[in-house]
Amino acid sequence: MSLSNSPFTDRLNTNYIPSDSEILQIRALLVDPVEEVARVDAQIAEIELALSQLKEKRALLQTHIDAHKALVSPMRLVPHDILQEIFLSCLPQQHNALIDYDEAPLLLGRICRRWRSVAYSTPILWSSVHIPPLDYLSTPPNVLLGLERLVAAWLERSASCPLSVSLFDVNRVDSTLGTHPLILQLVAVSRRLRCLKFSGDPELLDPLLRLGPEDVPLLKTILMRTGGTPRTNILQIPTLQELDLTMLSSDPLSLPLPWSQLTSLRLGYFGSRSDRGLDFNGALAVLRMCPNLKQCEIRITKSSEPVEGRKEGKLYYRGGP
Structure with missing residues (x-):
């Protein structure tokens, strides 16, 4: 007998308590449906296994397809010099490039091996940099060292290009530091400085402020914010225009x-x-x-x-x- 024609249909979903004979009858009614459910479950398992195997096969095929499509993708066929121009258009126009892995140029080195090679071998991509302020009193030493190394690598990638650099808010520095490590890095490349924007404690900025005409032959633009009246040579250079x-x-x-x-x-x-x-x-x-x-x-x-x-x-x- 089909459960759809069950004599207990009007008792379903109620608080009815069946008698002993009715319990035996109900159990007899469930034998065939339970077996049918087991057969259906077995079929589902077979289908799911087949589907899983098909999905795995498809994924493997798609991997090979994508790898071969990549060989003929338009972006892969872009000439080296055109790719460089595209990268340059990704740089910010209103400020110096940020030390941010989600922004160009650092982001461009995280896409693929070719992009990284092109980005790292294009000095003009690294010709501007905004160095973020860090509190040398509370920032972990490994973070400070990481920034110093990153700035050093950035400046090295810029090769011989004229530089535009901004470094703001270098007030919060350990008094035992003596000289600011990032300031010293800029002094080392002073002959390539074209635009320099900085603010902070005149004592920490002193290595920059004392640069003379022979140290900054390309420098044309200066932005300076300082709370003191420092002794400075850099403002007297004959190349200064802005x-x-x-x-x-x-x-x-x-x-x-x-x-x-x-x-x-x-x-x-x-x-x-x-x-x-x-x-x-x-x-x-x-x-x-x-x-x-x-x-x-x-x-x-x-x-x-x-x-x-x-x-x-x-x-x-x-x-x-």
Whole structure:
């Protein structure tokens, strides 16, 4: 008898308690269905085994297919020089390249052997770098050493290319360190520096600040943020054209700058004291000393005379093409 015609259909899913004779009847009814379920389970197992074997066979075939397709993939056929141009277009346009394995150029060396070879043998890919700030007081030594080695490898890959480097916030350094290891690495490649952006403690930056014209023959752009008024040679170089300077100085006009050769100038000031920085007359004096300026931004922080409710201002200038 089929279970669909079971005499116990109206008793199913209830609290009905069958009698002894009904229990025997129910067990007799279940013999054939239970055997049928076992046969179905066996068929399912056979089908699943066959399906598993087919999937394994397909995966093996697909692996061979993909490997052969890769040989004729359009990207594999791209000439070396075109691939280099593609890599260069992956670099950031608004800032120096980051030391980040998820960004170019480091990311390009993680795709495949050929890409890594092309990336590592293309010096211009490594011609800019932003070195992240690290707290030398709390960062594990292995992390610090890893960054120093990575920067060294980066600079080595740049070969003889002119460099654009930014290094910010080097204040949190162990006082027993003496000199900042990353600063010393930059000093070692100073003759290739084209653009230098840095901020931090003047004492730690001192090896950079003391570089003279013979040390930085290519340097044209400097951005400097420092809370002190350091003794510096680097601001006097004859190649300097673009300067972005923010520092704690009572008289920016007294700085030994090659004003007449600057084409871009930005002057700022740390703090809110009204007796430091530049007033409007000082800003005009700067403009008079800079006949070749094309762009200029000067933060006005100083009053020529006490004025109630004085507010800061900025003076902008943008020359013609």
